[in-house]
Amino acid sequence: MELMGKGKTPGGQFTIGEFRIDTGNNSIYHKQQTLHVEPRAMHVLLVLVEHAGQTVEREVLFDRVWGQQVVVEEALTRTISQLRKALNDNQSRKLIQTIPKKGYRLASDIKWHDGTGSSVRDTGVAMNADVSSPAPRKKPRTFSLKHLVWILPAVFFVLWLAFELSWLHQPATEYAESVIVKPDVGVLPLTNQSGNPQYDYLANGIADEVLTALTKTSDLDLTSRYSSFSYGNTELSAQKVAQELAVRYLLVGNLQQLNEQGYVIQVELVDARRKTAAWNRTYTGPQDQLSDVSRQISQDVHHYLLPDKAAAENAKWAPERIEVQAYQHYLQGRYWWMNGSTSEWFYRAEKAFLDAINVEPDFAAAHGSLAYIYARYHFHDIYMDKNEAIRKAGYAIEQALALDPDQVDALHARAILATLEQRFDDATKALERALEVRSPNAQAWYLLSELAVAQSQPDKALEYALRARQADPLSPWVNINLAIVYYYSGQSEQALQAISVAQSVDQDYSWSYVWQARILHKVGRLADAILAMQQCLSLDPGSAANSAYLGLLYLELDLQAEAASWFERTASLYGDSVDARFWKNFIRLGYQNKEPQISLSMLQSMQSIRTGTYDLVPLLRQNYLALEKQHQGARELAKVQPSPLKPDVTVNIHNSELSLALLALSDNSRIKNTLSHQLAYLEQQWPDWALHSGVRANHLFIQGKTEEMLTLLLQAYKKGWVPLWWLFIHSDKSDNARALKRLPEFSRLSRLIESEQQQQRQQLNTGNTKITE
Known part of the structure; x- marks a missing residue:
């Protein structure tokens, strides 16, 4: 053959x-x-x-x-x-x-x-x-908002070039009339007319680089990346797009050629007010100068629109020649990072950025991008060991900022790590600097909202999340971040509306379905939550964390066979590991609480006990109590960084389950009082989240207030749901647990849960559930 x-x-x-x-x-x-x-x-x-x-x-x-x-x-x-x-x-x-x-x-x-x-x-x-050893391949592209992010900057790049060329042929008087005090500009993705679909990423990436460069000056009003790129596949005229974006100027263009003879890129700046091309230009050169193009276009557009400020801005457009192969790897990585909608984005982006650095070790932007994705090591699934990720992110941050003190992605990464480690002042400084360097910067605003959540400041979290949406209203992640803040604040309808916006922009972004499911889970619509996760996993079948979460959702309805099937898939995705063996036996070891010693041994060694989707620390806490190993449990959990037992670390949403476990296991009265006080403050700041996450109920249970806990749970299940309800049913053999099961409210709670389960199972079986759009 x-x-x-x-x-x-x-x-x-x-x-x-x-x-x-x-x-x-x-x-x-x-x-x-x-x-x-x-x-x-x-x-x-x-x-x-x-x-x-x-x-x-x-x-x-x-x-x-x-x-x-x-x-x-x-x-x-x-x-x-x-x-x-x-x-x-x-x-x-x-x-x-x-x-x-x-x-x-x-x-x-x-x-x-x-x-x-x-x-x-x-x-x-x-x-x-x-x-x-296949040849490098670019990620497939669909016209979602994420993809528009790349396309629109490219179009912006083209329009800009066109604008500049037009200026070269205009009389001085007409040129002066075409300039406004603070021009508003939209950038569309470049069109790839090279005849090689492989260069789609390059056309979009160059335009994105142009837009990024222009954000370094405060003299232009620029539309956000996602908002502009949403028109990348439109049949509307440039004038109509400019009108909808509320800008006077629109930069469009195309990549006509890229081969051994060099590149040919044409751009045009459309003046929507005059309904004409104000400026256009063709850029040509050898391949090894390709990395210069975005800076040339940025400088030329800025010079055309703001000629009086051109001299003062020259330093910002200083040439930085990047070897063409490194530049292409870098744009490939950006493409995967910005457009990746499934769990594979991390690995592809990481490889591309590392390839760029191997070719060009002093490539600041590649180091900064690498730093950011390492800082997000647990964004969807857990992509690598926490300590390894933080070490690699820290090194990449230092490399990027040593080469360019204003490298924005490195500043964002520094803020992410500082927030995780509760170095809140450092996170604030990094984000304030990032906002000074780049405007608009929706990314910095939503990272500020994450910071405010970590600081238990609901009002600020919502304010910053809304500012991020104002800066980039069509960004899927910005809208998901807003949904998360609404979720924590107890505003479920608003949260679902924000998810709906994200999905209308990009229906293939799997992370939106995870948060849709979590919101529906919280309000007791478990059948809808399961359908949302089924949609998520049809888009991203390789996600272990999402497969596990769907299994956990089925257990909420006591559908053990269906849950076991998804846990089997989870195990297959973890290969030959402790995580795989635990998930394969989750029904027996976790749900049914059999063989707690084996369960505890596995949980102590697992990487997937805590993800961005679920948290199994309550199960770990239960096993320590069931085996009467409180001292060992407190000692082991105190090693988790950052530990709530340290004086400079506070209890927040992200470490609440860890704090509850330490409260239950510790025999130190001072530690218990401190943790209990901080948990009470957290519950006060986020009352709805504390109710429906089970944090408040567990806090009462640990304090021995079983009747108050049952009253609270009855209230919660009448309004929504509390995850991992079966931990209360199969709780440990402590005095609190025995007292709990003797109370009449416990029977009432069990009947209420069974009734809700039956109703939700019927909805799921008949297929009449409608997922919120």
Whole structure:
């Protein structure tokens, strides 16, 4: 059999078990049935056949089948599902095996009938290098708001260039008339007209760089990245887009050529008031000067719109020549970071930024971007060990700021780490500096809202979240951040509205469905929450944390079989690890509270006990109490950084469960009084969250106030839900627990929960639940 090249599908027939495959007509024959599959599905199957028995990485499949095309990430997942269905492997998945975080493996011998006499395993050896070393591939792109973020800056870049060129041919008097005191400008994504879809990321990235450069001056009113990029695929005229963005000038353009002869980029600045192109220009040069283009365009646009201030601004446009390969890696990383909607974004962005730094070690922006994603090591799933992530983030921050003291991404990363470590003054200083360097800066505003949440300041958190939305109203994450603040503040309807905005902008952003589910969970709409997470996992099937959370949601309705299925998937995504073994046995070890010693041993070693989606510290606390190992538990949990036991660390939303565990396990009266006092203050600041998160109920239970706790829980379940309710049912054998179960309110609570569960199960079974849009 001839080995396949990129984009080439060979002919021939072969057999996989009882299935005969004819590649010539893309058909699969089984018994008396014939099924036709898409040509690309057949091509994917052939690549797997070439390497039967070996793991084929996802990047190799994209590179071999789609080649230079830029497609959505889920295209491969859908193709694999089509093949599994055709080969009757949809349920068992034993034939086409998923290798977590790597790719797929065809577990079968192949028999060819095309006369070649060679087996796929024979040809697979020759292709072995390609299996693990594909050419770099850009993330598939859909026109979501995140993608518009890249496209709009590119368009802005093009429009800007056009504006400048027009100026060169205008009389001085007309030039003076075209300039306003503080011009308002929108930047649209560049259009990739190079004929190579591989350069979509580059066209968008250059425009984004132009927009970023222009934000360094306060002399222009710039529309936000997401707001501008939302018009990247519109059929509206430039004048109409400018009108909707409420700007006079709109920068648009295109990438016409990028090859060994060099690059050709055209831009145009549209004056919407005059309905004409005020300025246009064509930029050309050798490939090794590509990194200069965004600065040239930024400087030229600024000079055209504000000629009197050009001399004073020259320092901001100082050239910084970056090796072209490093620049391309950097823009690839930015593309993944800004457009990644699934759990794989971290790894792809990290690799691209590291590649850029390997080529250009003094690339400040690449170090800053790398610092930011390391600081977000637990943003969706847990991407790496906490200590390793913080160490790498700290090093990248120092490298970036040593090269450029105003590197904004590094300042943002410094603020994130400082907030996590409760160095609130340091976080504030970093964000204040970031706001001085870049305007508008929605990212800094929502990080300030995260800081205010960590400081238990609800009013400030909401103020900053709203300011972030004002700065970038169409950013999915800005709207999700606003939803989170509303969620903590007890404003569930407003939170769902903010989620709706995020999803209307980008319906494929999986993180929006996680928070939609959490909000619905809180208000007791568990069937809706489950449907939201099903949607999330259809978009991002590789997320271990989200799979675990869906399993936990099913347990809220006591649907143990469904929960076990999702815990099995969670285990498969963690590979051979303690986390995998625990999740595989979660029903027995966690939910049913059997074998607490085994459960405790595993929980102590797990990486996934706390994520951005759920927290299993209450289960850990219960096991320590059940085994009467309070002293050991207090000692171990005190090691968690930052520990609530340290004098400069306060109890907040993020460490509340850890604080409750230390309160329950500690025998030091001073520590218990301090923690109890701080928890009471936290509950006062966020009363609705304290009620529905179970923090207030657990606090009362630990204090021995079982009747008050039951009264509170009855109130909570009449208005919504409290997660991990089964911890109260299967609680430890302490005096408090025995007293709890003897009280009549306990029976009332159990009946109330059972009634709500039954109602929600009926909703789920009939399929009448409507997810809030």
